[in-house]
Amino acid sequence: MTEPEPRRRRRAHGSLETQVLGVLHEADGPVTAGWVQERLAADLAYTTVMTVLARLLAKHAVTRKREGRSFVWMPAADEAGLAALKMRRVLDGEQDRRAVLASFITGLPEGDEQLLRELLDQDPDED
Structure with a gap:
């Protein structure tokens, strides 16, 4: 009697997207899906990497441009911008944005709450 193969553990929701984004942030510029696949620690099929990139594109977390017969990929924003996208x-x-925002603000440490107040009071044209 042969032993059954151990079941693969499921990844946490979004963890593969996070890994792909991390690899893209390490790149010096736009890269191919094959380049991303080579640098991921997991043994993933090329089609899986392409699926993740397509999902990230639909979420506006990455951009792509045609280069020859394929695409090259890059993050749409820096890591702070991507964190803000996730929060949005x-x-x-x-459904109740007001309640969520109120709960978020009241749960912030005092220093973060003050920083948020300063950012909200800042002129949007200032940088």
């Missing part, structure tokens, strides 16, 4: 997606998924 969570907020957009909730």
Whole structure:
């Protein structure tokens, strides 16, 4: 009697997207899906990497441009911008935005709350 193969553990939701984004941030510029696949620690099929990149493109987390017969990929924003995008997606998924924002603000440490107040008071044209 042969032993059954051990079951693969499922990844946490979004963890593969996070890994792909991390690899893209390490790149010096636009890269191919094959380049991303080679640098991921997991043994992933090329089609899986392409699926993840397509999902990230639909979420506006990455951009692509045609180069020859294929595409090269790059993150749409820096890591702070991507974190903000994730926060907006969570907020957009909730029905009571006011309650979510109020809960978020009241849960911030004092220093972060003060920083948020300063940012909200800042002239949008200032940088």
